[in-house]
Amino acid sequence: MSQKWASVKEESEAFEAEIKEIEAWWQTDRQKHIKRPYTAKSIAALRNIGMKIDYPSSAMGRKLWKIMREHSDKGTYELTFGTTEPLIAKEMAKSMQTIYVSGALCGLSQAAWPGADHADYPADLVPSVVKRIFNTQLWHDQRQTQMRMRYNEHDRQSLECLDYFLPIIADGDMGFGTLTGCMKMVRSFVDAGVAMIHIDDLALGLKRFTNGEGRTIVPTSEYLARSTTARMTFDVLGVDTMLLCRCDSDHAEFITSVIDPRDHGYVLGATREVEAFGEAVEKAKVEGKDYLSVKAEWKGRAGVMTFDEAMKSVASEEQYLEYVSGVAGQVVPLQRRRVMAREALGKDVFFDWELPRLPLGQYMWQWSTKAVIDRAVLAAPLGDVTWNKQDMRDFHTEVRKVYPDRLFAFGFTGAYDFIKAGYTQEEVETFPQDIAKMGVVWQVQPIWATQGLSLHAKQFAEKFKKEGIAGHMRDVAAPSIAGMATDKYGKPTARGDHLADAFFDVVAGVDIAEVVQ
Known part of the structure; x- marks a missing residue:
C-alpha cells in the first residue's frame, strides 16, 4: 500500500504551506475585499493537498473582474443578454463582452420536461448548458487559431481574430436546497468554466409568480449560509470565480421561518383575535370563494401589520418615540420588542404572527427597500458584485455608504414598461449610461430568447x-454569406471543416502548410 506522505512531519509541513498560500491569495487585489467567516486553516483542511487543479473558471473569473473594474473606473458598462444556444453565444463574441445563462431559459428550452421559472429542473442543468457554451468557445478559438496559423503575418491582418472567451455569468437560483447540494452545484459550475454565478434568497419549492402573490424568501441566516457555501467552495477549489449576491426579497410577500431576529421587524402578524388564515382558506374552498379575495378580506379583518406598526397604532407619539429609540438600527427579536412596548405603554400589544401563516407554512412578510438593503449589506462581504433592484436610488446609496467601491449588476425584464413607470423616452434612452455612473457595471436582459x-x-x-x-x-x-468569412473553397470558416482536416494531417505526420493566396 502506497503512502501519500513519507512522514507525518512532511504532511504537517505541506499543510502549513497550504495555509500560507491561501492567506497570501486572500490578500491579492482580486480577493482582498472579501470577508470570510472562516480561517485559511479550515479551508486548507478541506483541500486535496498535493493535487492542484487549474480550473478555467478561475481564469474567466479574473477576466470578468478586470472587465468590471475597468467599467467602474470609466463609468461605463457591459450590456448583454441571456442565451442557452451555443450558436448564438458564438455570434455574441462580435459585440458583447459577456454571456448570461438564465435558469428560467434553461428550464424552458433545455430541461427534459420544460416549465415556467420554478427552479424545479435538475441542479446540474444550468452548469451543463454553461459547459456546452464554454466548449463551443474552446472549439471556435481552436479552429480560428488553426486557420490563422496557415497564413503569413501580412495576410492574417485581414482575417477574423475574435476573443471567443466571453466570461459566462450563470443563474445558481437558490442553491438547490441543502448546504451540500449548494456546494455540489457550485462545483459543477466551476467544472463547467463559469466566470460568475448568482445565488438568491428565494425559498426552494415555493417559486411561483402566477397566482397574484409575491415571492417567498428564506430567513437572512439561510441566505447568508448559501452565499457562504458558494464562497467556501470557491476557496476549497482555489478559484477566482466571482459571486454575485442577489436579493430577491423586493416585493416578497412571505418568509419560510422567523428563526432569525434580523427578520423580525418585517414579519406581519394579526393585531385582532380572529380565526387562523389557514382556517379561512379551507372554509373559502368549501364555499367556492376566490382565494385572493379571501386573503385580502382576512388581512383587513385581522388588522395585519408589523409589530412596530402595531405598537404605533396604540401608542401616543411620545410612547412610540421612546420605543423606536431602542429599536432603530438594532437587531431586536420580537420577544424583546414586546418587553420594550410593555415598558413604554404599561400594557401588552396584541400581535400574533402565527395566525396569518399560509397553508404551506409561510409567515406573511412586509417587504420594503430597507429590508432588501439590510440583506444586501450583510451579504456583500461574501461576494464580488451586488444585484441591484428596480427602485435603485435609495438601494444604491445605502449600500455604498457601507461599501463605497461596490460593483452592481442590474437585470432588465421584457415585461417592464419604463414609460408606464414614469420614465420619459429620453430617460429610457440614457438609462444604461445613467445607472453605469452609479457603479452598475454589468447589465443584462436575462430572457431575451x-x-x-x-x-x-x-x-x-x-x-x-x-x-x-x-x-x-x-x-x-x-446576407449571411456576404458577411461570412470563408476558406479558399468558399466554405464558412465558422463550420470548422479545415479543423477536421488538420486533425487528420497531424495524425498522418503532415505539417501545417501556409495557404497561398
Missing part, C-alpha cells in the same frame, strides 16, 4: 411559408 428569438423565428416561419426558398435566399442566405 423568450421574446427576441421567438419573435425572429415566428417572423421567419411566416415568411418562409409564404415565400419559400426564394425568400430564404434573399433575406437569410445572401
Whole structure:
C-alpha cells in the first residue's frame, strides 16, 4: 500500500504551506475585499493537498473582474443578454463582452420536461448548458487559431481574430436546497468554466409568480449560509470565480421561518383575535370563494401589520418615540420588542404572527427597500458584485455608504414598461449610461430568447411559408454569406471543416502548410 506522505512531519509541513498560500491569495487585489467567516486553516483542511487543479473558471473569473473594474473606473458598462444556444453565444463574441445563462431559459428550452421559472429542473442543468457554451468557445478559438496559423503575418491582418472567451455569468437560483447540494452545484459550475454565478434568497419549492402573490424568501441566516457555501467552495477549489449576491426579497410577500431576529421587524402578524388564515382558506374552498379575495378580506379583518406598526397604532407619539429609540438600527427579536412596548405603554400589544401563516407554512412578510438593503449589506462581504433592484436610488446609496467601491449588476425584464413607470423616452434612452455612473457595471436582459428569438423565428416561419426558398435566399442566405468569412473553397470558416482536416494531417505526420493566396 502506497503512502501519500513519507512522514507525518512532511504532511504537517505541506499543510502549513497550504495555509500560507491561501492567506497570501486572500490578500491579492482580486480577493482582498472579501470577508470570510472562516480561517485559511479550515479551508486548507478541506483541500486535496498535493493535487492542484487549474480550473478555467478561475481564469474567466479574473477576466470578468478586470472587465468590471475597468467599467467602474470609466463609468461605463457591459450590456448583454441571456442565451442557452451555443450558436448564438458564438455570434455574441462580435459585440458583447459577456454571456448570461438564465435558469428560467434553461428550464424552458433545455430541461427534459420544460416549465415556467420554478427552479424545479435538475441542479446540474444550468452548469451543463454553461459547459456546452464554454466548449463551443474552446472549439471556435481552436479552429480560428488553426486557420490563422496557415497564413503569413501580412495576410492574417485581414482575417477574423475574435476573443471567443466571453466570461459566462450563470443563474445558481437558490442553491438547490441543502448546504451540500449548494456546494455540489457550485462545483459543477466551476467544472463547467463559469466566470460568475448568482445565488438568491428565494425559498426552494415555493417559486411561483402566477397566482397574484409575491415571492417567498428564506430567513437572512439561510441566505447568508448559501452565499457562504458558494464562497467556501470557491476557496476549497482555489478559484477566482466571482459571486454575485442577489436579493430577491423586493416585493416578497412571505418568509419560510422567523428563526432569525434580523427578520423580525418585517414579519406581519394579526393585531385582532380572529380565526387562523389557514382556517379561512379551507372554509373559502368549501364555499367556492376566490382565494385572493379571501386573503385580502382576512388581512383587513385581522388588522395585519408589523409589530412596530402595531405598537404605533396604540401608542401616543411620545410612547412610540421612546420605543423606536431602542429599536432603530438594532437587531431586536420580537420577544424583546414586546418587553420594550410593555415598558413604554404599561400594557401588552396584541400581535400574533402565527395566525396569518399560509397553508404551506409561510409567515406573511412586509417587504420594503430597507429590508432588501439590510440583506444586501450583510451579504456583500461574501461576494464580488451586488444585484441591484428596480427602485435603485435609495438601494444604491445605502449600500455604498457601507461599501463605497461596490460593483452592481442590474437585470432588465421584457415585461417592464419604463414609460408606464414614469420614465420619459429620453430617460429610457440614457438609462444604461445613467445607472453605469452609479457603479452598475454589468447589465443584462436575462430572457431575451423568450421574446427576441421567438419573435425572429415566428417572423421567419411566416415568411418562409409564404415565400419559400426564394425568400430564404434573399433575406437569410445572401446576407449571411456576404458577411461570412470563408476558406479558399468558399466554405464558412465558422463550420470548422479545415479543423477536421488538420486533425487528420497531424495524425498522418503532415505539417501545417501556409495557404497561398
